[in-house]
Amino acid sequence: MRKFFIFLITMFVIMPAHALSVVNDTEVEKLLHKLITPVAVAADIPENRLKIHIVNDDSFNAFVTGGEDVFVYTGLLTRIKNPNALQAVVAHELGHMVGGHIAQMSARMDAEMKRAMVIQALGIGLVVAGGNPSLGAGVLAGAGGIAKQSMLSFSRDEERIADELAVDLMVRANINPEGLIIVFEQMRDLIGAAESKMNKNNTNHPLTNERLKNTREKIKNIKHSGKYKTYSDSEYELARAKLIGYLYQERRILDKYPYRDSSDAAVYARTIGNMRGGALDSALVGIKTLIKHNPDNPYYYELLGDIEYQLGHYDDSVNAYEKALEFDNNAPQIQTALALVLAERDKPGDKERGVELCKTSLLISPAPLTYWVLAKLYDDGREFWALAEFYNMNNDIKKAKKFAKKAQQKLNKDTPEYIKSGDILEK
Numbered sequence: 001m002r003k004f005f006i007f008l009i010t011m012f013v014i015m016p017a018h019a020l021s022v023v024n025d026t027e028v029e030k031l032l033h034k035l036i037t038p039v040a041v042a043a044d045i046p047e048n049r050l051k052i053h054i055v056n057d058d059s060f061n062a063f064v065t066g067g068e069d070v071f072v073y074t075g076l077l078t079r080i081k082n083p084n085a086l087q088a089v090v091a092h093e094l095g096h097m098v099g100g101h102i103a104q105m106s107a108r109m110d111a112e113m114k115r116a117m118v119i120q121a122l123g124i125g126l127v128v129a130g131g132n133p134s135l136g137a138g139v140l141a142g143a144g145g146i147a148k149q150s151m152l153s154f155s156r157d158e159e160r161i162a163d164e165l166a167v168d169l170m171v172r173a174n175i176n177p178e179g180l181i182i183v184f185e186q187m188r189d190l191i192g193a194a195e196s197k198m199n200k201n202n203t204n205h206p207l208t209n210e211r212l213k214n215t216r217e218k219i220k221n222i223k224h225s226g227k228y229k230t231y232s233d234s235e236y237e238l239a240r241a242k243l244i245g246y247l248y249q250e251r252r253i254l255d256k257y258p259y260r261d262s263s264d265a266a267v268y269a270r271t272i273g274n275m276r277g278g279a280l281d282s283a284l285v286g287i288k289t290l291i292k293h294n295p296d297n298p299y300y301y302e303l304l305g306d307i308e309y310q311l312g313h314y315d316d317s318v319n320a321y322e323k324a325l326e327f328d329n330n331a332p333q334i335q336t337a338l339a340l341v342l343a344e345r346d347k348p349g350d351k352e353r354g355v356e357l358c359k360t361s362l363l364i365s366p367a368p369l370t371y372w373v374l375a376k377l378y379d380d381g382r383e384f385w386a387l388a389e390f391y392n393m394n395n396d397i398k399k400a401k402k403f404a405k406k407a408q409q410k411l412n413k414d415t416p417e418y419i420k421s422g423d424i425l426e427k
């Protein structure tokens with residue numbers, strides 16, 4: 001548990017009260033990009049502008065702000081039936097954008113949101129894995145409240161329009177609009193009972209049955225030639241299992257994936273649960289089984305690297321992460337994790353390789369954690385600059401300046417780190 005323990009401590013130290021807790025994980029992020037990009041492009045969001053954020057909150061929810069930020073809640077990802085249904089939820093939210101409903105959202109909310117987003121996430125494997133799912137709850141209250149308010153601002157008419165636009169967007173993206181039907185059926189199952197008891201005025205979405213009926217009508221009249229593109233269920237199942245393995249308590253993991261379930265997704269979730277619970281030998285057996293089933297999955301090697309690290313097997317851990325990067329070299333969280341193990345192993349060449357990995361990781365996706373690892377790798381004054389960046393990203397300007405000052409005392413004036421420390425001092 002050493003690595004996770006360290007990160008938990010840093011998380012407690014650095015998380016300000018109103019941070020929006022965001023999950024960073026290469027496997028889940030890549031899958032979401034694959035699923036959401038076509039819908040976003042259909043809504044005229046250029047692919048390179050689209051930003052997808054995974055919010056660590058158990059609500060069945062998603063929303064869109066401004067023109068290009070899509071927020072998907074872990075509570076949606078872990079519950080939604082299949083990739084097509086997820087696409088439909090996002091299409092509906094983008095429908096609010098296309099329909100101009102979002103523009104009416106208050107500017108205050110946008111600013112709040114952006115401020116919250118500054119508190120960048122760390123990897124789920126790296127932080128949430130501490131096995132304390134309640135950790136995020138208090139942290140989320142602020143941002144969650146904002147999000148819910150924005151949802152409430154949509155009228156019944158706007159919801160109907162967003163549903164219609166969702167169907168149009170999906171058809172334009174060559175995605176089966178029946179996904180929206182799946183969502184409503186699922187919503188009916190999830191909240192149907194509660195909704196019927198509620199005062200009609202208290203629910204911002206029109207009654208689910210009505211939406212279901214309207215959407216069925218709408219789809220009936222669609223003319224679409226050829227076949228819709230399909231998306232892999234098994235990939236989705238694995239990403240979902242990963243989130244559940246990291247975010248749920250052991251009991252809930254076993255409710256969802258009991259031992260009799262021998263699917264890869266179930267083994268994946270239980271393996272992560274075992275690792276979090278410290279049952280490292282069982283975790284090792286689990287991950288080796290998965291690798292036997294699919295020896296090309298980079299994220300299996302990522303998990304193997306995590307487990308070996310916690311067993312204290314640094315060499316095996318390094319080998320596993322390197323293997324993961326062979327299959328996916330565009331994986332900032334894996335690069336950072338490997339750099340951390342290298343920093344601790346400290347064999348000849350390890351620190352150099354670690355620095356190189358951190359630099360690549362920062363280029364792809366700047367994260368405070370990577371600066372923190374970088375600070376462990378340097379010992380020539382640049383570690384103070386890295387810590388300054390770490391605190392700066394976490395909005396702790398006072399500490400950031402303290403370390404930037406220290407860095408400037410140690411570093412040559414013409415080094416990039418000296419200059420970057422100056423930028424922080426000017427804040």
Ligand SMILES: [Zn+2]
Nearest residue numbers: 092154159162
């Ligand atoms: Zn809506």
